Amino acid sequence: MAAVCVSMLSAISFCNDSHAAQDDLQEKVRAAVNAAIEPVVREHRIPGMAVAVTVNGNRYFYNYGVASRESGQRVSQDTLFELGSVSKTLTATLAAYGQALGTLSLNDPASRHWPALRGSAFDKISLLELASYTAGGLPLKFPDEVSGQERLAAYFTRWQPSHAAGTHRLYSNPSIGLAGFLAARSMGKPYAELLETQVFPKLGLTGSYVNVPQREMEKYAWGYAKDDTPVRVNSGALDAEAYGVKSSSADMIRFVEANINGTRLEKSMRRAVAATHAGHFRMGSMMQALGWEWYAYPVSVETIVENSSSEVVLKANPVIRLVPPLDPASRQGNVLLHKTGSTNGFGAYVAFVPGKNIGIVMLGNRNYPNAARIRAAHQILTALDEPPVSATSR
DSSP states (O other): HHHHHHHHHHHHHHHHHHHHHHHHHHHHHHHHHHHHHHHHHTTTTOSSSEEEEEEEEEEEEEEEEOOOTTTOOOOTTTTTTEEEGGHHHHHHHHHHHHHHHHHHOSSSGGGGGGGTTSSSSSGSSHHHHHHHOOSSSSOSSSSOOOOHHHHHHHHHHHHHOSSTSEEEEOOOOHHHHHHHHHHHHHHHSOOOHIIIIHHHHTTSSOOSSSSSSGGGGBBBBBBETTTTEEEEOOTTTTHHHHOOOEHHHHHHHHHHHHHHHOSSSHHHHHHHHHHTEEEEETTTEEEEEEEEEEEESOOOOOHHHTTTTTHTTTEEEEEEEHHHHHHEGTTTTEEEEEEEEEEETEEEEEEEEEGTTEEEEEEEEEEHHHHHHHHHHHHHHHTTTTTOOOOGOO
């Protein structure tokens, strides 16, 4: 390109315009991110936040504050944050990958993949219903006494649904956690090993972990509780599957780009990623996919905020099963897919619009309200979706 720019006046003009356009875009992204994120960081006293944005395959990173108040270490694009329930999108990817490899079908009854469940309600509950929170009323969390496979199996075999499977959605760690656990059983290896040795590498993620190795601990941020106590996630039943991934903004924006355009992924993983986008259940204007939730785009921020509120999330809401599932590609990718995630000391949010080739990752080391995350991200994505000013009109 440099040689062409030197040899032809028209090419020089094109090159200058191209650089000017890139500079304009970079400034536009920076201004949009700062305008949305800085007030959130101040209002919610978030010690540190890493934000990554992708626009037409170009990545932009913005880092705020510290990964540790005690050490003063600054946040970077390689800082590891707890993803909380954003991990569920990776659990869903593993389950869909198992289907692509032929080790399971999402329509399989759950008990097919764990003999301990045979003779229970899970003879009539599918992996798909587990992965979409429509199993019939599994709660948000396990009781504290549930730990280890024996107690886990006993809990599930005693549990009785409140609704017929596939009729109501109730957001649940035990539900999608069991889906991930059973997917891993179908593939013959532990969940964490499958994510770290197969899913992450095939997605191009080089700094994501279920269990952070000692050599990477210096990158692992401390989260901060409401009283500013430094905390990290506690272990629990099916914690890895439901909320256990730690990752960086650099890795998560790669994950977003793989979801926006998976053509560079190997065939089975490409099919798996696409499968996680299919809307299997409709709840009002929201489509419940695998891990992801999505809306026709554009969508008002109030609609997303309402469906992410505790009034909705903590209740069993009637849903309509979509047969066949609704493929976002049928809308030319004009949908907004998103997922929130939290642990006691961390708050994460991921959103993207495939048809516009834009996406955002927000990772912070405090658990702050979902509404604030959604509003900030929506503000940024809306700004990035505005038509660019042409070089000739400046």
